Amino acid sequence: xxxxxxxxxxxxxxxxxxxxxxxxxxxxxxxxxxxxxxxxxxxxxxxxxxxxxxxxxxxxxxxxxxxxxxxxxxxxxxxxxxxxxxxxxxxxxxxxxxxxxxxxxxxxxxxxxxxxxxxxxxxxxxxxxxxxxxxxxxxxxxxxxxxxxxxxxxxxxxxxxxxxxxxxxxxxxxxxxxxxxxxxxxxxxxxxxxxxxxxxxxxxxxxxxxxxxxxxxxxxxxxxxxxxxxx
Amino acid sequence: xxxxxxxxxxxxxxxxxxxxxxxxxxxxxxxxxxxxxxxxxxxxxxxxxxxxxxxxxxxxxxxxxxxxxxxxxxxxxxxxxxxxxxxxxxxxxxxxxxxxxxxxxxxxxxxxxxxxxxxxxxxxxxxxxxxxxxxxxxxxxxxxxxxxxxxxxxxxxxxxxxxxxxxxxxxxxxxxxxxxxxxxxxxxxxxxxxxxxxxxxxxxxxxxxxxxxxxxxxxxxxxxxxxxxxx
DNA sequence: CGGGAGCTTGAGGAGGATCAAATCATGTGG
DNA sequence: CCACATGATTTGATCCTCCTCAAGCTCCCG
Numbered sequence: 050x051x052x053x054x055x056x057x058x059x060x061x062x063x064x065x066x067x068x069x070x071x072x073x074x075x076x077x078x079x080x081x082x083x084x085x086x087x088x089x090x091x092x093x094x095x096x097x098x099x100x101x102x103x104x105x106x107x108x109x110x111x112x113x114x115x116x117x118x119x120x121x122x123x124x125x126x127x128x129x130x131x132x133x134x135x136x137x138x139x140x141x142x143x144x145x146x147x148x149x150x151x152x153x154x155x156x157x158x159x160x161x162x163x164x165x166x167x168x169x170x171x172x173x174x175x176x177x178x179x180x181x182x183x184x185x186x187x188x189x190x191x192x193x194x195x196x197x198x199x200x201x202x203x204x205x206x207x208x209x210x211x212x213x214x215x216x217x218x219x220x221x222x223x224x225x226x227x228x229x230x231x232x233x234x235x236x237x238x239x240x241x242x243x244x245x246x247x248x249x250x251x252x253x254x255x256x257x258x259x260x261x262x263x264x265x266x267x268x269x270x271x272x273x274x275x276x277x278x279x280x
Numbered sequence: 281x282x283x284x285x286x287x288x289x290x291x292x293x294x295x296x297x298x299x300x301x302x303x304x305x306x307x308x309x310x311x312x313x314x315x316x317x318x319x320x321x322x323x324x325x326x327x328x329x330x331x332x333x334x335x336x337x338x339x340x341x342x343x344x345x346x347x348x349x350x351x352x353x354x355x356x357x358x359x360x361x362x363x364x365x366x367x368x369x370x371x372x373x374x375x376x377x378x379x380x381x382x383x384x385x386x387x388x389x390x391x392x393x394x395x396x397x398x399x400x401x402x403x404x405x406x407x408x409x410x411x412x413x414x415x416x417x418x419x420x421x422x423x424x425x426x427x428x429x430x431x432x433x434x435x436x437x438x439x440x441x442x443x444x445x446x447x448x449x450x451x452x453x454x455x456x457x458x459x460x461x462x463x464x465x466x467x468x469x470x471x472x473x474x475x476x477x478x479x480x481x482x483x484x485x486x487x488x489x490x491x492x493x494x495x496x497x498x499x500x501x502x503x504x505x506x507x508x509x510x511x
Numbered sequence: 512c513g514g515g516a517g518c519t520t521g522a523g524g525a526g527g528a529t530c531a532a533a534t535c536a537t538g539t540g541g
Numbered sequence: 542c543c544a545c546a547t548g549a550t551t552t553g554a555t556c557c558t559c560c561t562c563a564a565g566c567t568c569c570c571g
Contacts, residue, residue, distance in 0.1 A: 279358075
């Protein structure tokens with residue numbers, strides 16, 4: 050199971066959050082010292098090892114999570130038993146936003162790379178609600194945008210285009226390298242089979258559009274990728 | 281262009297909204313008489329004929345819209361010039377929610393069936409913000425859910441399965457009939473070509489899984505559709 | 512060293528794309 | 542009222558992409 054380590058006193062949450070390295074990215078970006086003093090519940094740090102679930106669909110949704118490090122997939126299951134990844138969450142993204150309006154989680158949230166996240170009990174959100182309004186709206190907006198990006202870029206066009214677009218989406222343009230994940234997950238994200246995903250990644254390697262410097266860590270030829278994405 | 285007809289005095293908005301037939305579905309569901317009295321901007325009724333745009337991507341986002349009748353598509357454009365429908369909005373859904381957090385619209389919103397909607401200026405939302413908090417969150421939540429539904433049901437599996445799932449999503453199970461739209465749009469929604477969309481709809485008609493009682497108006501054999509959706 | 516999981520590759524076939532043409536529906540002007 | 546132009550839908554023929562089933566391969570760990 051995921052490792053929950055939290056400070057024992059409420060005010061520790063304050064100290065931790067205030068000095069958070071990604072303060073401007075998170076839900077609490079707008080809060081003041083006075084706001085933090087109203088938090089009477091622990092904000093836990095959770096670490097989810099690769100492959101472990103942060104939560105499962107149908108579980109009671111007691112908390113919202115802010116991703117500080119790593120990569121998380123949100124997946125859902127189909128009538129025919131297949132599964133589909135509907136979103137990828139990375140630094141600054143929020144998982145389980147539905148906790149603020151629904152009783153249960155709607156996805157399986159599973160770490161593709163070891164994830165460090167903050168667990169924020171739903172009551173904290175409820176209590177700070179007016180102060181968080183703007184940031185909550187921003188987070189929802191991001192969730193919608195990510196999902197539409199996924200449809201537009203990763204579920205449209207040929208399998209080759211989708212793989213190229215995935216390499217472009219996985220890291221900002223100025224990033225040196227870019228970390229990929231298992232071919233089965235690539236398939237579930239792009240709506241293609243594991244074999245096709247493998248074939249195409251291998252092909253891009255052979256054509257040195259990307260090169261694997263270490264297992265699942267790639268350098269990219271951006272202009273070549275962009276050409277494929279738009280062809 | 282879309283037809284904007286609005287009451288001239290602010291309080292008319294109140295009267296209209298208060299007696300709205302879908303009051304419990306809309307953004308203003310929680311508001312009281314006192315809240316309405318704070319609205320000093322007109323809530324217009326807009327009618328968008330089939331094929332016309334409610335807004336275009338990049339346009340300054342000055343308003344949010346509640347759909348009262350009809351069907352709206354949200355579409356986005358790809359690097360290669362193709363387009364993809366990322367969401368369908370119908371009664372009670374909200375279009376242009378991004379107006380509350382961004383400067384411009386992110387989609388083209390186009391009527392698939394003649395749409396009647398309420399145009400709510402962004403300042404109204406801003407002003408009533410705390411009172412609308414819960415409903416805004418609900419609307420965002422719906423937007424995310426719709427988008428994930430689209431990915432999971434309409435962009436996964438064989439073209440045949442997708443068409444069947446579309447017929448199931450287009451109207452509630454107890455609806456007598458179900459209205460479809462042009463094959464080109466069906467294609468853009470399911471991520472397949474116009475020809476394939478046409479072929480499969482025609483095939484379902486021949487197999488009397490659906491029947492076209494009048495142009496683009498269908499009755500459905502639900503169990504047959506469900507069987508195809510899950511096969 | 513052997514076993515397992517994930518990745519790669521191969522051969523074959525099915526499903527969907529593409530290009531092209533025929534049919535149907537709609538509206539317009541003669 | 543009919544002839545015709547226009548656009549959407551349907552259908553056909555062909556090709557190519559991607560899926561399926563299957564077998565090797567690599568790497569890691571016991």
